Amino acid sequence: EAQVTQNPRYLITVTGKKLTVTCSQNMNHEYMSWYRQDPGLGLRQIYYSMNVEVTDKGDVPEGYKVSRKEKRNFPLILESPSPNQTSLYFCASSPQGATQYFGPGTRLTVL
Amino acid sequence: DAKTTQPNSMESNEEEPVHLPCNHSTISGTDYIHWYRQLPSQGPEYVIHGLTSNVNNRMASLAIAEDRKSSTLILHRATLRDAAVYYCILRALWETSGSRLTFGEGTQLTVNP
Numbered sequence: 001e002a003q004v005t006q007n008p009r010y011l012i013t014v015t016g017k018k019l020t021v022t023c024s025q026n027m028n029h030e031y032m033s034w035y036r037q038d039p040g041l042g043l044r045q046i047y048y049s050m051n052v053e054v055t056d057k058g059d060v061p062e063g064y065k066v067s068r069k070e071k072r073n074f075p076l077i078l079e080s081p082s083p084n085q086t087s088l089y090f091c092a093s094s095p096q097g098a099t100q101y102f103g104p105g106t107r108l109t110v111l
Numbered sequence: 112d113a114k115t116t117q118p119n120s121m122e123s124n125e126e127e128p129v130h131l132p133c134n135h136s137t138i139s140g141t142d143y144i145h146w147y148r149q150l151p152s153q154g155p156e157y158v159i160h161g162l163t164s165n166v167n168n169r170m171a172s173l174a175i176a177e178d179r180k181s182s183t184l185i186l187h188r189a190t191l192r193d194a195a196v197y198y199c200i201l202r203a204l205w206e207t208s209g210s211r212l213t214f215g216e217g218t219q220l221t222v223n224p
Binding site: 004033035040042043045048058059090092099100101102103104105 | 152153154155156157160211212214215216217
């Protein structure tokens with residue numbers, strides 16, 4: 001089944017403790033991105049990647065890192081999480097074209 | 112960027128048609144109209160998109176006004192599973208898949224049994 005998977009789905013952590021949210025797609029898509037969703041602010045793009053080893057900042061990249069060493073994986077790294085990064089995170093992938101396929105989301109709470 | 116305006120919420124009864132409006136009065140000639148929806152506790156999913164002509168697929172129909180300043184997403188027979196937030200998004204023809212989708216607040220659709 002074609003899909004985007006994220007792990008973990010839920011995470012509660014403390015300020016300053018490094019964490020990684022994984023994202024993987026099995027559709028051989030070139031493009032992948034990360035969004036965060038907050039009440040009243042909608043979905044905002046954090047980082048995106050056009051292909052392996054090509055990444056760029058989205059609208060709200062501060063406090064986040066990404067890497068794209070393989071086509072299928074696009075992990076989101078929070079080196080020193082803070083409470084304002086408590087949010088619902090979505091990974092998405094896309095072939096050349098308009099449609100983006102979203103993962104199921106990761107709900108992160110930073111205490 | 113051209114903006115879209117949608118009602119905050121709409122309500123429908125199960126098995127009845129639903130017409131979800133979207134206004135985009137500043138749309139440019141090269142903007143595609145996309146619709147996504149987000150079911151509770153899930154990521155957004157693509158519904159349909161079009162440029163000028165009306166479009167149909169297995170999920171819905173998209174009716175685009177002749178002047179392209181508005182469009183309507185039509186669910187022909189609403190089911191309880193169609194209860195979601197529906198987003199109308201404009202995307203320029205020249206944009207590759209590398210560009211972001213800009214989501215507004217969307218329309219919360221409630222479907223009554």
